[in-house]
Amino acid sequence: MKCPQCSVSRRDFIKIAFGAGAFAFTPRLFLPRLSADEKPAKAKAVILLWMQGGPSQLDTFDPKPGAETGGPFKAIETRIEGATISEHLPRLAKLGDKISLVRTLNSRDPNHDTARYLLHTSYRVDSTVEHPHLGSLVAKELGVSDGGLPGCITVGSDSRVGSGYLTPDYAPLLIEKIDNPLEDLRLARGVNKFRLEDRESLLDKQNESFARDHQDARVEHQHEAYRRALSLIRSSHLKAFDISEENDETQKLYGSSPFGKACLMARRLVEEGVRLVEVTLADWDTHADNFNRSKALMGQLDAGMGGLIDDLSRRGSLKETLVVCMGEFGRTPRVNSNNGRDHFTRAFCAALAGGGIQGGLAVGRTNDLGTEVVERPVSVQDLFVTIYRQLGIDPSKQFTSQTGRPIRVVDGGEPVQELIS
Amino acid sequence: MRRAILAVLLLLTLTAFGEEPRPNPIDAYLDAYWERNRITPSPAASDHELLRRMTFDVLGRPPKPDEVRGFEKSKDREKKIDELLASDEAAEYFADTWMRTLLNYRFDETAPARMSFPAFRSYLKKVYADDVSYKGFVSQILAETGDYTKKPAVNWVLVTLDPKEPPYELASRATRIFLGRQMQCARCHDHPHEKISQVAVWGMTAFFSGAKAKSRTTFDGFSIKLLDEPAQKVKIPDTETSVEPRFLDGRKPSSLESPRRSFADFVVTSPQFPRAIVNRVWAHFMGRGFVEPLDRFTEMSQPTHPELLATLSDEFVRDGTSLRKLARTILRSRAYQLSSKTVPGAPQTAHACMALKPQDPIQLLNTLKWTLELDVFLKGFYETFIGNKALPESYRNEAVFGVYLQMYAAALLAPTGSAPEEQRYTGTVRLALKLMNSNDLQNLVKAEWGRLKEILAKSASPEDRLTEIFYTLLGRPPSSEERDRYLSYIEKKHEKNAAYEDIYWTLLNSTELAFNH
Missing domain, CATH: 1.10.3130 (serine acetyltransferase, domain 1)
Incomplete structure (x- = not known):
């Protein structure tokens, strides 16, 4: 890992300070980068299922039935080699040949806001540079069609990560209400398209003299934001947000929860050319009443994610759509006095499907209590390198930060080779 | 001889105005700077432009029509500046701005349970209303002990303190906000571009090792108390090294009895302390700091106008570190009162026109x-x-x-x-x-x-x-x-x-x- 401030590898300092011998457990880091390049990138878009709050790995994708930390849920067989998952994810269990699990993600950041930033950017929060949302970078690198929808759309909740060092036009567009996605995009009541045209020309005229007197890039940014907003309001692609155009059978596939509906919306948006759609399932922060709450959330996740994978695969678009399900961290194996679990960063899970990801694998192993990684740790950077690689984006590509510092798409990390099909 | 008479006359004129014998140091510096660099600054801002600007900068809101009309008539800029600075709304905006600077970064859903927002906000308002010295304010924020509603200054440490982690965040935030310096790099390794070592960072962190929050439920409600217990050693993560409290410059405190007090004394007596706040306040009013970003003072950083930064810092200290006096000096300067119309060819750093400031x-x-x-x-x-x-x-x-x-x-x-x-x-x-x-x-x-x-x-x-x-x-x-x-x-x-x-x-x-x- 390199220091984000000064691009000096932390490892170098450790080596200098303490001798390489003290850190003999990191040989993997010293291996030359393995060539995954023979396998072509397959994914063209990402659907990120964001589990806000940090789901309990032991109650979802890394169950330890019978262990004192295991909780009350049973584990069921899956089509993933040698792996079981929670009994409350029955559909995902059956789809296991398409899904792979990473069970040994880990970080050192137990705070929601900063960990969410880390799992959206692969970087720690740093007050000297803003990193772009994963989707902003994907949109920038893979391109966005002219006059189409924005390259990155987040549905349901604000990830509070923006376009970072990229230009503002790559910022994620937030759709706040799943039930009313076009709230700000549909013409406001009492304003028809002619009136909007009148207003637009009044505004252009009004802005002329100010722009003449103030030569400042931010003035141009402001105008650009308005131009883009207006073209969105007038876009012919807005029907992609309307899931009622889908037949009943398809809608049923995703379940009736807002999360399920948003998953269906995400599929439609990706088909319309959006590069990354983030859908949030919130409320995983189960410090109290973990088991009842997790069970209810798993019902929504199982239907939404299961429906999405089913639907994508029968439409033949799963191979080019990468589905990633993760949260900002996991939860403690120890159950607290409120029957809850607290924040845990030493081992947590991500589930991946499609986009050229090899299905049916469980990468990494935790110990019997789920308290430690015992095999194949996967860093956040490793996961991001894998995602970018699947999209054909070079993770070592350099950009320039707002303050002129060179900065890579991902700093360090190795692709998780097993996952690349 | 003529020169001596002139000097005496000048002195007499100045003392005739009583309280304000010093010329505005910003004007003295920038007038000469513009002349030297052959820059013709923008014309003075119109009354309307200036009133809107000052109302935003001091009260955090746009002016109202009756205020605009009042100013059209009186045109008395100095009187208006004093009026704005003395108003209750200025205290509100000051409180909100410092809440934002101090808290938001760490704001999460558990914050309201770990501190008293109302008490802290009232405290900040009072700091402004009473024109508490900046030195006193920062000392309180860093070192105060006691109950979170009776001694509301404790709330910043309370909310920034993470019971599960060593108090690195407190030391780092304090250094960043009050000294304008970054310690993040040296969290993991010695800083390559600066004289901040990893040991120094964790030595700074150790000053907060005695900060303990004690919460209890009493018959009249819930209360949290912040203590300043003797410091302990702090272990540097991933190493076997533990460090005692040590200042950034490597010195050890004379006593370890109330470590946060020692930390506060170090901060407020550091030569960097006035420079960091002058830079922050200058950036607030002028749209651009002498050093940007505001927390990027390093041994090698080149302020845009080192002399002016030094002069303003000295004056700030002479004025008893009064934020209000500093604001007044800037508001009364010619540079602040220039139009925002772009001066072709002049770099932004020349302050030859007022910078555009996006609304916060x-x-x-x-x-x-x-x-x-x-x-x-x-x-x-x-x-x-x-x-x-x-x-x-x-x-x-x-x-x-x-x-x-x-x-x-x-x-x-x-x-x-x-x-x-x-x-x-x-x-x-x-x-x-x-x-x-x-x-x-x-x-x-x-x-x-x-x-x-x-x-x-x-x-x-x-x-x-x-x-x-x-x-x-x-x-x-x-x-x-x-x-x-x-x-x-x-x-x-x-x-x-x-x-x-x-x-x-x-x-x-x-x-x-x-x-x-």
Whole structure:
């Protein structure tokens, strides 16, 4: 890992300070980068299922039935080699040949806001540079069609990560209400398209003299934001947000929860050319009443994610759509006095499907209590390198930060080779 | 001889004015700087431009039409500056700004349970109202002990303290905010470009090792107390090394009895202490710091105007570290009072014209509150917030609600994960959509609502109405060209009310409104 401030590898300092011998457990880091390049990138878009709050790995994708930390849920067989998952994810269990699990993600950041930033950017929060949302970078690198929808759309909740060092036009567009996605995009009541045209020309005229007197890039940014907003309001692609155009059978596939509906919306948006759609399932922060709450959330996740994978695969678009399900961290194996679990960063899970990801694998192993990684740790950077690689984006590509510092798409990390099909 | 007489005369003239014998150090410096670099600064700002600017910078809101008209008559800039600085609203804006600087970064859903927002906000207001020295204010924030409502300065340490982690964040935040220096790099390794070693960072952290929060439930409620216990050694993560409290420069404190007090003394006596705050205040008013970003003072950093930074810092210390006096000096300077019209060829760092300042989240909220009577609109929301029994007690108060609103506004301005006090407007589509097209706000741009309704009721003359709309939204009368354009628009439109709504909408969405210029 390199220091984000000064691009000096932390490892170098450790080596200098303490001798390489003290850190003999990191040989993997010293291996030359393995060539995954023979396998072509397959994914063209990402659907990120964001589990806000940090789901309990032991109650979802890394169950330890019978262990004192295991909780009350049973584990069921899956089509993933040698792996079981929670009994409350029955559909995902059956789809296991398409899904792979990473069970040994880990970080050192137990705070929601900063960990969410880390799992959206692969970087720690740093007050000297803003990193772009994963989707902003994907949109920038893979391109966005002219006059189409924005390259990155987040549905349901604000990830509070923006376009970072990229230009503002790559910022994620937030759709706040799943039930009313076009709230700000549909013409406001009492304003028809002619009136909007009148207003637009009044505004252009009004802005002329100010722009003449103030030569400042931010003035141009402001105008650009308005131009883009207006073209969105007038876009012919807005029907992609309307899931009622889908037949009943398809809608049923995703379940009736807002999360399920948003998953269906995400599929439609990706088909319309959006590069990354983030859908949030919130409320995983189960410090109290973990088991009842997790069970209810798993019902929504199982239907939404299961429906999405089913639907994508029968439409033949799963191979080019990468589905990633993760949260900002996991939860403690120890159950607290409120029957809850607290924040845990030493081992947590991500589930991946499609986009050229090899299905049916469980990468990494935790110990019997789920308290430690015992095999194949996967860093956040490793996961991001894998995602970018699947999209054909070079993770070592350099950009320039707002303050002129060179900065890579991902700093360090190795692709998780097993996952690349 | 003639020179001596002149000097005496000058002295006499100056002392005749009594309290203000010093010439403005900013003028003295920048006048010479401009001349040396052959820069012709922008002309002086008009009264309208200046009043709007000062009202935004000091009160955090746009000026109201009667204030604009009052200033048109009096034109007394110095009197206005003193009036603004002495007002209650200035204290409110000061409190909100420091809440943002100190807290937001760590704001999460558990924050309201770990501190008292109302007590801390009232404390900050009082700091401003009493013109408490900056030195005293920072000492209190860092070293105060006691109950979180009776000694409200403890709240910053309380909320920044993470019981599960070594108190690195406190040391790092304090160094960043109060000394303008970054320790992040050296968290993991010796800093390559600076003389901050990893041991020094964890040595600074160790000063907070004695900060302990004790919460208890008493018969009259819940209370949290912050203690300053003797310091302990702190282990550097991933190493076997433990370090004792040590200052950034490697010195050891003379006593370890009240380590936070020693830390505070180190901070407020550091030569970097006045420089960091002068830079921050300068950036607030002038739109650009001497050192940018504000927390990037290093051994090698090159301030844009080192001499002026030094002069202002010295004066700040001589004035007993009064933030209000510093603000007054800047507000009274010629550079602050220049027009924002771009001077071709002059770099931004020359301060040859006023920089454009995007509205901060507090200013944006206040703008919406004033122009759209958002207060009234939010009242229902506010009542469900305060009255929502499902929320813990600590959430249900105005101060927390205010912070939520600010976070919302901040996300509209620039969704970002970086330190919110430095969030800059990046022209987001989301804000544009909200302002021009959301039903939420469009329902408030109506002839039957709020400010516009009042304006239409007051006069029937299109010209009066138009003028009042301009005063309300932009703090100035329309230019003759604007007047003609809009009057003919009104004339042409069948639905007169709709025409006024369109004009109101236009100014609300204009670039001029988006910036404090």
